[in-house]
Amino acid sequence: MLTTFIRAVSLLGVASGAALFAQAVPAEHFIADELRPYYAHTGFSWKIDSISHFELNYESDTEAARRITQLEEVALRARSSILKMLGEPDYQPTVHVFFVESVERMKQLIGSEVIGRSRPTQHAVFCVVAPFSELSLKHELTHEIATNLWGPAEQWMEEGMANFAVDNKSSLMKRQCLAMMQSRQWTPLKKLVNAEWESSSLSPDEAYPELGGFIEYLYETYGVARLQKIWKDGRILREKDSYAGWAEQVAEAEGAPFLDLNELAARRYEELGPQKTEALFGDPHTHTSPAGAEVNASCVVAALKALKDDPLAPYFSEKARDVPPAGDP
Numbered sequence: 001m002l003t004t005f006i007r008a009v010s011l012l013g014v015a016s017g018a019a020l021f022a023q024a025v026p027a028e029h030f031i032a033d034e035l036r037p038y039y040a041h042t043g044f045s046w047k048i049d050s051i052s053h054f055e056l057n058y059e060s061d062t063e064a065a066r067r068i069t070q071l072e073e074v075a076l077r078a079r080s081s082i083l084k085m086l087g088e089p090d091y092q093p094t095v096h097v098f099f100v101e102s103v104e105r106m107k108q109l110i111g112s113e114v115i116g117r118s119r120p121t122q123h124a125v126f127c128v129v130a131p132f133s134e135l136s137l138k139h140e141l142t143h144e145i146a147t148n149l150w151g152p153a154e155q156w157m158e159e160g161m162a163n164f165a166v167d168n169k170s171s172l173m174k175r176q177c178l179a180m181m182q183s184r185q186w187t188p189l190k191k192l193v194n195a196e197w198e199s200s201s202l203s204p205d206e207a208y209p210e211l212g213g214f215i216e217y218l219y220e221t222y223g224v225a226r227l228q229k230i231w232k233d234g235r236i237l238r239e240k241d242s243y244a245g246w247a248e249q250v251a252e253a254e255g256a257p258f259l260d261l262n263e264l265a266a267r268r269y270e271e272l273g274p275q276k277t278e279a280l281f282g283d284p285h286t287h288t289s290p291a292g293a294e295v296n297a298s299c300v301v302a303a304l305k306a307l308k309d310d311p312l313a314p315y316f317s318e319k320a321r322d323v324p325p326a327g328d329p
């Protein structure tokens with residue numbers, strides 16, 4: 001454990017930050033540009049605890065200073081639990097955690113009255129140290145790690161995942177959900193699970209347990225690989241207001257035959273289940289493997305055969321002849 005003392009420097013912008021820090025920080029201690037405003041913030045005087053994967057920043061004579069060894073463990077444990085949940089072997093970047101004493105101090109430092117905040121592009125996480133800081137630290141670390149490994153997701157998914165990470169295998173989330181149902185404060189999932197939902201639009205107490213529970217359901221039912229696809233691509237495969245829906249509208253307007261391949265493939269994947277479906281993709285998100293291409297081709301044949309009077313019947317190959325026409329959903 002390496003502890004470095006950093007003087008609060010408020011002249012950033014007047015003089016070069018690098019030159020100022022050279023006086024206070026050992027030469028080998030590099031501070032990224034985007035983190036300098038926090039270190040240089042007026043009224044804050046940071047100590048840095050460098051451990052593997054983390055730099056934990058705290059101030060002298062604070063709860064964080066007294067509990068720093070425990071907070072190290074909390075951070076490391078949260079990190080490995082999150083990686084395990086995501087099915088990822090490693091996370092390279094060093095995460096900079098800033099522990100503050102209160103919501104007021106948080107507001108001074110980052111401008112928001114919150115108990116936790118993550119800024120994944122800066123690898124910075126902010127956390128009020130309180131009895132529950134284990135939970136909020138893990139929540140914010142989930143944003144940091146998932147967003148950097150998988151890319152940014154729609155907000156409902158980001159928050160659902162962070163809450164699932166925290167409440168996984170605990171009954172707290174379930175009890176909160178149950179209480180909301182009993183008091184009829186349940187928000188319809190449709191309202192939460194859409195691209196427009198923002199975490200500021202409802203109180204976290206209302207929305208987060210429900211979203212966490214929904215992610216738990218997806219995770220347990222479909223597995224992490226499918227969850228990653230939703231993370232990347234948005235909510236639903238059969239998205240009628242994207243290009244697949246437009247194709248159908250054009251076909252209808254022009255009186256042209258329409259093959260609903262999106263629907264057929266989705267049904268086929270559901271029949272196969274998540275594990276077998278996984279084998280049909282060559283990459284995590286979009287492109288099929290040769291086996292997946294065969295499944296898609298047989299969907300095309302099935303759809304063609306379902307057209308009125310089966311107009312292409314004379315042209316099918318021997319292999320295609322065995323494919324039954326697609327039925328109604």
Ligand SMILES: [Zn+2]
Pocket residue numbers: 139143158159162
């Ligand atoms: Zn969050």
